Amino acid sequence: DQQVKQNSPSLSVQEGRISILNCDYTNSMFDYFLWYKKYPAEGPTFLISISSIKDKNEDGRFTVFLNKSAKHLSLHIVPSQPGDSAVYFCAASVVGSSNTGKLIFGQGTTLQVKP
């Protein structure tokens, strides 16, 4: 049972345009969501997070939107740069004493930004 899904394995965008990466989840108990960027043979790098009490969070070129009713979140990158080319993972957690330290990850979306 995959609780966090990234249905698009890959995405290709032109430099300077917007990249939109999507993520769906099934567990309504999730209350903290994160996006990570990963290069091959390296560990994931934290990008941005959002709590379930918010519906939007911005950090520079990165914005995450959360739609709790649809159990959907998205990451917007504007403008996209070639250095953004990587695999992007969304992750979710349930904040609480019985779920400490556990992130549930999606399968990842490979973003290619073309110059």
Next chain:
Amino acid sequence: KAGVTQTPRYLIKTRGQQVTLSCSPISGHRSVSWYQQTPGQGLQFLFEYFSETQRNKGNFPGRFSGRQFSNSRSEMNVSTLELGDSALYLCASSWGGQETQYFGPGTRLLVL
């Protein structure tokens, strides 16, 4: 502030052997989580340690174990290695386990 470090970065073992991987968290972080990444299963949670205690555990067999020391450094051990244990093993640290986790570079384990 130094990031999460993991040693070794690469390991080659044979079936039946055991392996120990090490993780040093970001200074001040007391929670360390371990994950396994494989092409087929993606990133999966192994376990989490806080103050030298395992607080949470994923769905992995008992061959996978870990521990944490008083300085928050953590080790994970895999005994009786199987071919399917070949993976990238990642550790991540956070203040208390409920916040953003920061990952190390990983240890690439190849079991022959």
